[in-house]
Amino acid sequence: MSFNLHRNSVATAVFALLLPISTFSLAQGGMGGGGGGMTPPPAPAMPTVEFTDALVQKCASEWASAFRAGESVEITESCPWDQVLLTEDAYRINAAAVDMLDGEVIGYKVTTAGDGSVVGTIKTGMVQAANQAVNLSAGAGVIAEADIMVRVSDERINQATSLEEVVRYVDVMVPFIESSDMMLGEGLGRTKALWTASNGNARYGVMGDPVPVEPTSDFIERFGAMQVVVVDDQGQTQKDSSARTNPLNAVLTVLEEFDARGLGQRLEVGDLISLGTYGGPIRTVTPGSSLTATYIGLTKEPIEVTANYE
Helix, strand or coil: CCCCCCCCCCCCHHHHCCCCCCCCCCCCCCCCCCCCCCCCCCCCCCCCCCCCHHHHHHHHHHHHHHHHHCCCECCCCCCCHHHCCCHHHHHHHHHHHHHHCCCCEEEEEEEEECCEEEEEEEECCCCEECCCCECHHHCCCEEEEEEEEEEECCHHHHHCCCHHHHCCCEEEEEEEEEEEECCECCCCCCCHHHHHHCHHHCCEEEECCCEECCCCHHHHHHHHHCEEEEEECCCCEEEEEECCCCCCHHHHHHHHHHHHHCCCCCCCCCCEEECCCEEEEECCCCCCCEEEEEEECCCCCCEEEEEEEC
């Protein structure tokens, strides 16, 4: 059975990883108090500059140049990054910046900033096979994270509102060790707006072998309860965790973000969605080291993926 892996039939080694599968039916306060007046939340900070189309283009160009050079993004006279406070400005900067990068869109990633979920765009060249080494020097501050992907198989996913619908419209899950790039420099915090403008810190990721999704409630339950253990090349456990909420919810987060952006974005057949980290970042990766993530509980036998670093 032949399989068209992407909406634009991009012929890359990444997609060849998924070919062996021949049959498919595959982030994260309460309110208390009794009586009396409640203190309203503080008003959000407002930028002191207007992000005109020209300024958006300057910021996007600076970010894209820094990304290509593997450098950090700093506050400059031409782009006041510390004034990227509103998500509507961040959406515009991100859209322009992603357009400036080489390659085609092949998917999206979900991560969590200090004040909300963030969706970044994945382009060709950002994901690779497990036998390819991740170049740590290509980024400003590359960290490793155990992650997982699913692949869109039906455009009806754009109308999904439940996990039961999500598993009907994705065909495989892919074990994935992401290498995020913390590009934002001094004075730039962990906010949804800044992380959105910086494309969700997307840089690289290593994919393992795909596993078919089962469109059943039992599969959803197993997916949510899955344990992920990350071990380094010295045999030391770096992470041992499960997700706080079912990672499949990240697909719905992508759809919600698309709606909030108002840019007409839609998921298409072949899109890969990175669902978020298990256990947080691993900052100790060095050239010559490796990490192996083992996914326990989803299938009868554990699933593994290994990332090598240079």
